[in-house]
Amino acid sequence: MESRKRPPNKDEDSSISERLDKLAEDIKKMSPDRINTLESFVRSMNKKAIPLKDAAELLGCSVLSVRRAIKSGQIKSFQLNVGGNIYIPVEDIERILKGEKLNS
Numbered sequence: 001m002e003s004r005k006r007p008p009n010k011d012e013d014s015s016i017s018e019r020l021d022k023l024a025e026d027i028k029k030m031s032p033d034r035i036n037t038l039e040s041f042v043r044s045m046n047k048k049a050i051p052l053k054d055a056a057e058l059l060g061c062s063v064l065s066v067r068r069a070i071k072s073g074q075i076k077s078f079q080l081n082v083g084g085n086i087y088i089p090v091e092d093i094e095r096i097l098k099g100e101k102l103n104s
Contacts, residue, residue, distance in 0.1 A: 016065075016072045020096070023061065028099040038097050049087035052077070058093055 027035065038058065055075075056063045066088070069075040075096075077086050 016068045016074065019065065020069055020074055023059065024096065024099045027097060035097065039094065049078070049089050050093065052086040052088060055088040055093055059096060 041058070050058075052066055053063055056066045059066065066075065067086075070077045070086070070088075075088060075092050077088050079086055
């Protein structure tokens with residue numbers, strides 16, 4: 001079976017960076033109450049990592065956007081087994097919610 005993986009695309013990576021930076025800027029514009037609510041919600045989960053779908057929902061973006069950020073190395077992720085659910089460390093979600101720029 002032929003692999004469906006595409007070669008890395010520098011334009012796509014920079015586009016992801018730009019979108020994540022814009023998300024960080026948009027989060028900075030949120031009211032402090034909204035940011036505190038999101039941060040306390042993340043902390044209340046008392047988990048070290050959350051599923052990809054939940055991360056996308058918290059960040060207010062699509063699962064595909066989070067997958068692209070993972071692929072470009074801007075958000076860390078892991079799987080417990082091959083083909084299993086993808087998890088995102090809560091610390092990365094907290095960084096994004098605080099409006100910090102992500103490493104590229």
